[in-house]
Amino acid sequence: MNSTPTVQELVEGDIFEVLGMQELSDEDKKSLVTQMLETVQARVYTKIYQQLDEEEQQEINTIGSDRILTYLMQKGFDVMTMVIEEGVRYRLELIAVFKGATQQWQQQS
Numbered sequence: 001m002n003s004t005p006t007v008q009e010l011v012e013g014d015i016f017e018v019l020g021m022q023e024l025s026d027e028d029k030k031s032l033v034t035q036m037l038e039t040v041q042a043r044v045y046t047k048i049y050q051q052l053d054e055e056e057q058q059e060i061n062t063i064g065s066d067r068i069l070t071y072l073m074q075k076g077f078d079v080m081t082m083v084i085e086e087g088v089r090y091r092l093e094l095i096a097v098f099k100g101a102t103q104q105w106q107q108q109s
Helices: 007-012 026-051 054-062 065-074 079-108
Strands: none
Touching (some): 026 079, 065 079
């Protein structure tokens, strides 16, 4: 990959390669991916929860986690699309923050 990756490379490339972290151990990569997925999931559910009325919020708090996805889909939420969109957004945020921090560190050195 060249020094200024294209948007497509940023979106589709291996996040660890894009961030220059390809040397991390598989265990560390797996842990980071888990944290990233949990963050995306929390963001999506927060956005959805904010769109529900009070009665729906109370209802969703009482149903089992195994039924939440079905419930949300029945309410008209395209959860999978929301996850993809939020995942791309989060990925680009991570890249921007990491690249910004790297540039600051380099300027201070």
